[in-house]
Amino acid sequence: MLLMIPGPVHLHERIQLAMAKPMIGHRTKDFSEILEYCTEMLKKLFGTKHDVFIISGSGTAGMEAAIACFSKVKRITCIDNGKFGDRLGKIAERYTEVDVVRFEWGKSIELDEVEKSLAEGSEALAFVHNETSTGILNPARELAKIAKKYDALVIMDGITSVGGDYVAMDEWGVDVAIVGSQKCIGAPPGLCAVAVNDRAWEFYNEKCPFYLDLKAYKKKLEDWQTPYTPAVSLFFALQEALKIIEEEGLENRIRRHRELSAFVRKWVEEAGLELFPELNEYSQYSNTVTAIKMPEGITDKELRGELKEKYGILISGGQEHLKGKIFRIGTMGNVTIRDVVTTLACIERILVKRGIIKPVLGEIEA
Template identity: 70%
Template sequence: MLLMIPGPVNLHERVIRAMCRQMIGHRTEDFSQILYFCYKNLKKVFGTKGDVFIISGSGTAGLEAAIASFSNVNKMLTIENGKFGERLGEIASKYCNVHRIRYDWGKSIELDDVENALSDGCDAVVFVHNETSTGILNPAKQIAKIAEKYNALVIMDAITSAGGDYVKMDEWGIHVTIAGSQKCIGAPPGLAFVAVSEEAWSFYNSKCPYYLDLASYRKKLEDFQTPYTPAVPLFFALEEALRIIEEEGLENRIQRHRILNSSIRKWALEAGLELFPQLNRYSSYSNTITAIKIPKKISDRELR
């Protein structure tokens, strides 16, 4: 079966075989070596020298871990121009005061709106880099640049961009970045990755959920362990998926996505179809997802 969805993606045969290995003890040196390999390679995917924590849970678990652990803020700005931006707003609302900038799905973020909110007292901003629901790539670098003027924390959801497009966390000035195993990384669903800069810890809130407290993951990472029992087969699969990325080369992988995505957009436009995102000078089409408006005479059910 060909999965024409953002994720989970079809798995490489090597990843499937790796996942089917016999179990090992998760407190052994063997597991620590696997975790170390995943850790150092995920740092390359995220473009960071900071720590990367691996949580057994969906990408949403990673989002909640990041927002809850770094919710010691006066007010958090959430930027929402699609389903997953809205999810960030819903999560943040459970942990701190929130100012939500909401756009119609597919519309581009206006940087003046971001500037106004940050100048009005928001000291953290959270947004989606690659909005899965609409196929739009939001201007991460520009948002982070504005946040830097106000010494604001920057949290970025890169669940459908990490591994398939450029994510330059340190260079762009992003403090916390989240991704998941089942999208561009090419592993099964069930693991979340949270990359954290040293600066982010000044916003740490110890009153966060027990299982999602990133301080616990930070402490255990000193020994390349996880604080709680990990999904061992998924770590086997992740290790192999990251080996495949290493062999292909991250740059080559990103360019492969770019070529294929451009071809799909070209086909859609030549077929008289309309792309969903409404771009401005700062946004662009996603490198990993193509969102096309369904023609009026066809229902969603008929298309499926």
């Protein structure tokens, strides 16, 4: 099965083989060396010189750690213009008062609305950088700038942008950021990382979840250890995935992600289909997933079902109220132009057969 979804992504053979290594003790020098390498490499991906803590848990575990550990605020503003912005708000509601600034899913963030919430007393801002549910890249730099105007803590979900798009946590003024292993990094699901600068600790809440208490991770990181038993085989995989990124070069990797997503968008345009996100002057199309409106004449079940059963390719549909209305093509991780062209060719074949579009793929330069 060719995975062309916004995570989990196809695993490079080297990463699969890395997980087959014999088990090692997690309190040994061997593991410490792996943890140190992964931590230092992740700092480069986050664009930070500050601490990075790797947790054995999914991206959502990282989201909760970021919110819960730094929830010593009267109120937090959470931006919801997609599934994962909505999730940030739901997590935050468990720890403090929340002002959810909502926009229709797929619509761009209006900065004035965010500033209004902060001006009314929020002491923190949480948002998703790359909203994969709608295929939109939110304006991280501009949002962080507004938050700093009100001296608010800035928490950024970079789960699907870190390692695949430009992220500059320190430069932008982001205090806390999150990434998941199974997205742009190209590793298996099951690990996440939270990057934390020094200022964030002013907002530390000691009543955060025991397992996700980042202060415990910070203390053990002094000895290049984790506070609890880590998923060792996943660390083997993460180490290999980060080596592949280092070999490719982060700038080259970001360029590849951007070129592949641009190719998908060009195909959408030439085929007469319609992209789902509606952009303003601050937002952009995602470079790791493309969200496309479902054309008339075919259902989600027919399109994705035939693509999976006949061609062995898996793409994603819409989530919640967007089910059946959009389909999404992932371009993240170690994906290649061959993977993208193959996917588009098969989708095109299905749509051409039904008379929905005319063949166009041969006219587009890779």
